[in-house]
Structures are given as C-alpha cells and as structure tokens.
Amino acid sequence: MEIAVETHELSKIYKTTAAVANINLRVPKGAVCGFLGKNGAGKTTTMRMLVGLIKPTSGGFSIMGKNENTTKLVGYLADVPEFYSYMSAVEFLNLCGKISGLTGPELKTRTDELLEKVGLKGVKTRISGYSRGMRQRLGIAQAIINRPDVVFLDEPISALDPVGRRDVTHIINNLETTVMFSTHILSDVENICNYVIIMDKGKVLEQGWTAKIKEKYSRNAAKITFFNPDDKAAFLQTSGKFNIKELSSDPTAVEISSTDEHGENPENTSKFALASLAELALPVKNFSVFESTLDSIFYDLTENGGRDND
Amino acid sequence: MTNFTIFLRKEITEIIRTKWLLVIACVFGGFSILSPLTARYVSEILSFTLDALGEDTFGLALPPPDFTQSYMQFYGDIGQMGVIALILLSMNVLLRELKSGTAFTMFMKGLAPGAFVLAKFTARAVALLLILLVAVSMVQFYTYLLFEQIFPFANLISSALLVWLYLLFILSFMLFAGALLKSTAIVALLAFGLWIIMLIIGAIPRIGQIMPVALSGVRPFEVLSGYHSEYLFWSILVAVILIAVLLVGCARIVKNKEM
Numbered sequence: 001m002e003i004a005v006e007t008h009e010l011s012k013i014y015k016t017t018a019a020v021a022n023i024n025l026r027v028p029k030g031a032v033c034g035f036l037g038k039n040g041a042g043k044t045t046t047m048r049m050l051v052g053l054i055k056p057t058s059g060g061f062s063i064m065g066k067n068e069n070t071t072k073l074v075g076y077l078a079d080v081p082e083f084y085s086y087m088s089a090v091e092f093l094n095l096c097g098k099i100s101g102l103t104g105p106e107l108k109t110r111t112d113e114l115l116e117k118v119g120l121k122g123v124k125t126r127i128s129g130y131s132r133g134m135r136q137r138l139g140i141a142q143a144i145i146n147r148p149d150v151v152f153l154d155e156p157i158s159a160l161d162p163v164g165r166r167d168v169t170h171i172i173n174n175l176e177t178t179v180m181f182s183t184h185i186l187s188d189v190e191n192i193c194n195y196v197i198i199m200d201k202g203k204v205l206e207q208g209w210t211a212k213i214k215e216k217y218s219r220n221a222a223k224i225t226f227f228n229p230d231d232k233a234a235f236l237q238t239s240g241k242f243n244i245k246e247l248s249s250d251p252t253a254v255e256i257s258s259t260d261e262h263g264e265n266p267e268n269t270s271k272f273a274l275a276s277l278a279e280l281a282l283p284v285k286n287f288s289v290f291e292s293t294l295d296s297i298f299y300d301l302t303e304n305g306g307r308d309n310d
Numbered sequence: 311m312t313n314f315t316i317f318l319r320k321e322i323t324e325i326i327r328t329k330w331l332l333v334i335a336c337v338f339g340g341f342s343i344l345s346p347l348t349a350r351y352v353s354e355i356l357s358f359t360l361d362a363l364g365e366d367t368f369g370l371a372l373p374p375p376d377f378t379q380s381y382m383q384f385y386g387d388i389g390q391m392g393v394i395a396l397i398l399l400s401m402n403v404l405l406r407e408l409k410s411g412t413a414f415t416m417f418m419k420g421l422a423p424g425a426f427v428l429a430k431f432t433a434r435a436v437a438l439l440l441i442l443l444v445a446v447s448m449v450q451f452y453t454y455l456l457f458e459q460i461f462p463f464a465n466l467i468s469s470a471l472l473v474w475l476y477l478l479f480i481l482s483f484m485l486f487a488g489a490l491l492k493s494t495a496i497v498a499l500l501a502f503g504l505w506i507i508m509l510i511i512g513a514i515p516r517i518g519q520i521m522p523v524a525l526s527g528v529r530p531f532e533v534l535s536g537y538h539s540e541y542l543f544w545s546i547l548v549a550v551i552l553i554a555v556l557l558v559g560c561a562r563i564v565k566n567k568e569m
Contacts, residue, residue: 053414054568071418082410084320086327098316099419146419 004178009059034189037199075143085128100146133164153181321433342445345384346452377457389526404488469530476525
C-alpha cells in the first residue's frame, strides 16, 4: 500500500500548549480521508504543518515519500478562503495556473475543465460578489489546478447551507486524488470518506479505513423493547446465553449481546435473541441491532476516551 | 526570479482596479494644479482679504509672487500630503495578503517570496514615477501660464526623480513593516513615526543632508535651480542602499514567516 501522507512524531507547541503532540499519521494514496476532531483538537494545525504554512516544533512528515520541497505536491483550501476579490474566477484560476507553470492551450483547457467541475463556468461576476459556497468551490479549483498528489481541505463544508454542502461533497468525491479534509459533519464523512482519522487534544485517537474502524467498534448488541416489564422479566429468566445490560432510561427495554460460544457478531446476537423470543412467545414492541456509525465512534472516542472493549 | 512578470501583471491590475492608482494620481494631480495657483495668487488673496477686513498689516510687505514658489509649494505638498497619502494607501498592501492567505496560495503554486515583494514594489514604483512625471509637467505648464517663467525641463525631471526616490524609500519601508508586523494600524503608526523621525534627523547638520528626507526638501530644489550640492551623491546612495536593505529584509521575513 503506497502512503501519500505520513507523519513521524509530529508536534507543534505554542509556548506551553501542545496543539499537536507527537502524532503519527498514515494516509494511503488515493484515499478520501475524513479528518475529524472537536474544535481545538489540532486538525487545522496539523494541516497547516503538512502544507508548509507553519513549521513543526519537532518531528517530521513526508508527502508521497518526500521530506523536502513538498509544497508543490499539495493543494490547500483554507477554512476561510480568501481570493483577489477584484478578479473573476477565470482570472484567478489563470493566475494560479500561470504561476504553477501552465501556459497557452494547456492553461485554457485546465481552467475550463475546473470551472466546469466546480460549477462556475460562465460566471462573469467578480469574486467579491460570490457566496460562501461559490468561494469554497473556487478554492477547491485553485487547490487542484496544478494536479497535486494530495489535496488538503480545511472545513470545506462546515459553514455551507445544505445545497452548498451537497455540491461541495460531490466535488470532493470526484477529485480523483488523495484528499484529506477536516469537518464536523460526520454524516458527510460517512458518505464520502473511505479513510478516517480522529484527533482529540492534539493526539490521534484512531485512524484507518472507515469500514475497518466501524467493524472494530461494532457493538455486537441488540436492543429489545417489550410491551411491559413482566415480559422483560420473563425473557431475562431464560437469557443465560446473553450478556445483559439493563437500560435505566426504559424499564421495558434491555440491551443484549451474545456470549463467546455463539460468536461475537451482531448476526448471531440477532439470530439467537429472536429464537429465544419465539420460544417464549413474548410479544416485542421493538427489536433493533446496534450498528456502529462514525457518530457513535467519534463520541465514544472523544467523550468517553474510548470503549471498554477498545 | 520565479514568476516575477506574471505577478507584476497581477499587481498592475490590482492597483488599477482597487483605485490605488486613481487616488494617488488625484492627490498628486491636485497638488500639481493647486501649487502654481497658490504661489501666484495667495499673496494677492491675503492682501485683498486684509484690506477688505480693514485689518492693519503692521507694515508687513508681502513678497511679490515668484515662479520658484510654484515648484517649492508642489514639492513641499508632495513631501507632506503626498507621503501621508502613500502611507495610508500602502499600509495594507503586503499585510493583507499575508494575513488572508492569498500570498501563501501563490507561494504554494511556485511564486518566490522575493518575486512577490519585488512585484508589489515595482508596480507601485512605476506608477509613482509616471504620476510624478505627469504631475511635474503640469506644474511646469501652469507655472508658465501664470508666471511666464520656468526652470529648464531637464532640471525639473532630475528633481522629480529625487522626490521619486524618497517616495520609494517610504514605500519600501511600508512593505518591510507589513512583513514584520501583524496589524495594519501598527504598520501605519510605525510609518508615521519613521516619517517624523526622518524630519527631525533632516534638521541635523551633515547627517540630515544625506538622509532620504533631504530628497523631498532641499535637494530637489537645488537640482531644479541647477545647483549640485556635495551631498547629492551621498543622499542618493543612502536612499538606494536603504531601499535595497528594506526590500531584501522584507523578502526574507516573508520567506520565513509562519502564516
């Protein structure tokens, strides 16, 4: 597996505060990586170090295996992107393209292609009149004009309305390069990211392929809600093959998980629980299998410091 | 220098579209018309006003209008109001790009920090030169109209170049301060502080004669009237060295700056 971004004990300390503390990241080439964390977790500081905006206090990083002169390998969109407001999108992209070394027909083709991609083709107004969503889209276009190996997007969707979010996530999903983007909107990460990094208090709590992380944190459990507490009690008397967790919020509900002998997976839990209920002929109001989402994983990791089974 | 000409074109577009050029042109152009008029009519207006008010002039005789006052007035105004306008219009030129991140976007694409600073300086330096040349030509024209007496045009151009050099010193200081500091207000305050200090130093014998501030006061008028002071070479040399040091320092700070 080729690695696009890798850090080695990367740290940034401001006076006495460690914004980023000895982190080791690995983002595979081609991944669309969601970079998650609460405000102040260290996401922006990490990104700014990786694009060369600020210098690490200690540690290092590599982009596509290179440790030096990595700036031209990356594209970057800041959380609040600023442009030359007196220019139009075409003029701004032409400037970025020319400075990147594009000339003549190649520059024109690339500019047209990007304007089409971000939905700004034919927009003749100056950037000063752009909405926030249009600015984000233009920012993405400038970030990829020189076909960088890795694109860093700092909160590209957080401040957008639903339509803007949909448009920008669609663009991110079709960038066809390694993307690392930070956000608070976990549902969007779940939809478009195949790789996830979760940070808190300057440290990396978890990183890996989204599917594997979800599998790792799957809860192998089901929740059963009965019509009355007596039915629940009847079920509990014969439920020795399950681990039981009482739910204080609802006296008619119970959370169960299967024990080792039945294999630790939600399918088994579901199968054996339903068999027991059928055997006892107990009416059930609701039966649901817990499914791990990035939301639940994120909150567990950042608020509870991880689960017991981590 | 990587991508200098591309970024220079962007800077020229910027000074036109953001009205930087227009405002400076209006300030300089305004003084180029007002200075000859003031020189020609102010004594008459003053006498007329005092007469009309019946005020006693205490025997003070106002000097008759002289064509040389037209030039002195213009250079005096540019050395004060022109500098103030330049400071106010340039205090944000570099800092805005560093703070907003547009500079970094350009650096990521391959623009050298040195080219970034030099393009900003060059675009404004060329604009100032053109505006100043047009302005002194207007002073020459109006002075001839009002006094029918003028200094030789070659002297006029030479003296304008000295004032231009002084303005470039102010401009390079503005860029340097913009790279060094984080607040536009502090950049402006520092520039005004420097200007006042320069005026004070200018009053010191010998040292004041070779400082850039001399290029906005006594030196241009000497050149205009055909007199070449022994300090002329040194004041030009000191200004050129200071401009170079400020620009190189500015580029170095920008290169090493965390944004």
